[in-house]
Amino acid sequence: MMSSILFAVQSTVAKTSTExxxxxxxxxxxACVLSLLIxxxxxxxxxxxxxxxxxxxEVFNNPSVGAFLASMSVGHLIGIPAVxxxxxxxxx
Incomplete structure (x- = not known):
């Protein structure tokens, strides 16, 4: 059972993050497509x-699944800090 004090605390906490x-x-x-090309x-x-x-x-050099996953990982490692x-x- 939830205590009513938890609801009071939740409404008073300031929002510090963005949507x-x-x-x-x-x-x-x-960034992912660029890394998939490179x-x-x-x-x-x-x-x-x-x-x-x-x-x-032929455009993407016919990569294996491992090379594709590596490309997507590098794309996210570049894209997320850029965003x-x-x-x-x-x-x-």
Whole structure:
């Protein structure tokens, strides 16, 4: 059973975070696509393992699932700080 004191505390706590929105999504998608174009060309063994069924495999260098996951990870590692920086600068 919830105590009524918890409801009183919740209403008095100041809101310190911002709401999540879709404004940074295109930047993260762009960073992921850019990394998908670059990373499979510089990975030592990009074709080892099962292939990722991407459209236009010649554009993306026909990466394996591991190279695809590495590209998406790098894209998020670049895109999220870029969105946070642009948000702090007031651009987003």
């Amino acid at each position: 999540w929105n879709w404004s940074g999504t295109p930047y993260i998608i762009g 990373i499979p060309r510089i990975v030592r063994f990009p074709h080892v393992g099962p292939k990722m069924p991407l459209p236009f495999p 946070l920086g642009l948000t702090n600068l007031g651009v987003l």
